[in-house]
Amino acid sequence: SSVADQAAANGKPSAEDESPIHILWINAGLSCDGDSVSLTAATQPSIEEIALSVLPGLPKVAVHWPLIDFECGPVQGADNFIEWFFKGERGEIDPFVLVIEGSIPNESIKPEGYWCGFGDNPETGQPITTSEWIDRLAPKALAVVAIGTCATYGGIHAMAGNPTGAMGVPDYLGWDWTSKAGIPIVCVPGCPIQPDNFSETLVYLLYQAVGSAPMIPLDDQLRPTWLFGATVHEGCDRAGYYEQGQFATTYDSPKCLVKIGCWGPVVKCNVPKRGWMDGIGGCPNVGGICIACTMPGFPDKFMPFMDEPPGGKISSTASAAYGSVIRRLRDITAKTVDHEPKWRHRGDQLTTGYRK
Ligand code: SF4
Ligand code: SF4
Ligand code: SF4
CATH class of the missing domain: 4.10.480.10 (Cytochrome-c3 hydrogenase, C-terminal domain)
Structure with a gap:
């Protein structure tokens, strides 16, 4: 195939015989899902081209994205959407890129309840908070990508008043945070994102993951420089x-x-x-x-x-x-x-x- 030929020419395993790079997508920050919806309009490249790995040299990917995934369910177990996130935590899927959509509320500012969560804790039957998922998964991720202005800088939920203490991923993890691969948090802002800005950034990171692209260039607000210069x-x-x-x-x-x-x-x-x-x-x-x-x-x-x-x-x-x-x-x-x-x-x- 052309993908295999291209990979062979690059001295890399072909997309066919590679294990996939997983994309774990958490849209359960304080979010309207507008960035997920916007991404469905991407054409350069489209989400279909990424999910099906049809671009030359692109590694095989497995996308676990609530908006399009046919798997569903919030409980740990086989054939359950949320199971992939537990696998990520246990180190059973490596590498994976963690995508976060929506701002991160401050769960420490109140004694009771929670602001937002994603899936259930099998021990308590209670939701696992979004910030707890970030704590569990960010250290294992190849890269962490914040999609939309809520996830990058706090956005609308973090405006003056801000009863939930909402913030962006860099505020939560730290602006100097880097992944285990040495990649800083990648911020693609927009309310919502321009679709191709995000799909292009994701493709860049996938090429970087297989050694076909240098370190992604980011400005001091962690945005890809070629998109936000x-x-x-x-x-x-x-x-x-x-x-x-x-x-x-x-x-x-x-x-x-x-x-x-x-x-x-x-x-x-x-x-x-x-x-x-x-x-x-x-x-x-x-x-x-x-x-x-x-x-x-x-x-x-x-x-x-x-x-x-x-x-x-x-x-x-x-x-x-x-x-x-x-x-x-x-x-x-x-x-x-x-x-x-x-x-x-x-x-x-x-x-x-x-x-x-
Ligand atoms: Fe947002 Fe302005 Fe860009 Fe429109 S032109 S997407 S309002 S920053
Ligand atoms: Fe919705 Fe805008 Fe926040 Fe994205 S950045 S989740 S589009 S409010
Ligand atoms: Fe806005 Fe500048 Fe365009 Fe005028 S020319 S509409 S100020 S971006």
Whole structure:
């Protein structure tokens, strides 16, 4: 097969004869499951391509993901969805990548009950808390990946007030935490994630796991650098309007949205460049203000949504002033270049300026 050929060419066992890399997915943080749902729209690559290991050189994977798994059940035992997590804890599936969706509540701030759990403890019949699963599985994982802004930085549940003490995975495990393979926590923020951003990161880690990719490059907020290195503004379809000082005051306008609440100039996100599904969409491109859903300061530092960002007033005033001058000059040039050169005509005279 082409996968086997490619693997052989790389000097690695083929996907067919390898034991799989397991993906243990916990979506039982404080979560709306929006990231799982978003991932079903991935196309570059798609979740089907990952789950079926059809990409050249990709190791075989076994995905234990509540959203698509046909196994079900919260109790320890064979043919039970939750059994794979106990196997991970016992070291019976190695390697595995641990994916965490949703923010992690602080279970230490109250004497009774629990905030969130996943599966049952066979000894007590009580739920095993999400944070306990992280304690059990993170030390055994090849890599820990936080999906969505809740899991990466706390997100909506961790906004001011925060009765559950919600936090992101790096707050819980420690920002300097590394897996047994030396890989830091990998954060793919977004509320929800842009689907391809996550599928691409997962594929990167799988290639890294079989030695086909170097250590994943992450920035100081643990985001893949190639995905989160540029701002929304730098990739926005409306950036030309901003530069010419043309601003929308209503949502039915194609102009720049900064005056009605867009935070794009200071937000690290590739969505306008990449689109949302299969290259289509991307918040400001299609009329939605950027509310900074990928950022560690989200949502508190960007509220109230739909108000003009404080910094936007100064920069848009400056851009409105020079933009009006630039626009006038461009109008002159635009009129000139919108007409053909005058030597394109019939008749017996050559008027191009050419001389023998
Ligand atoms: Fe839902 Fe957003 Fe949290 Fe993901 S980051 S679980 S989409 S609220
Ligand atoms: Fe920048 Fe937002 Fe305006 Fe786009 S809509 S150009 S991201 S300020
Ligand atoms: Fe979130 Fe802004 Fe990116 Fe849209 S453009 S996904 S609102 S950070």
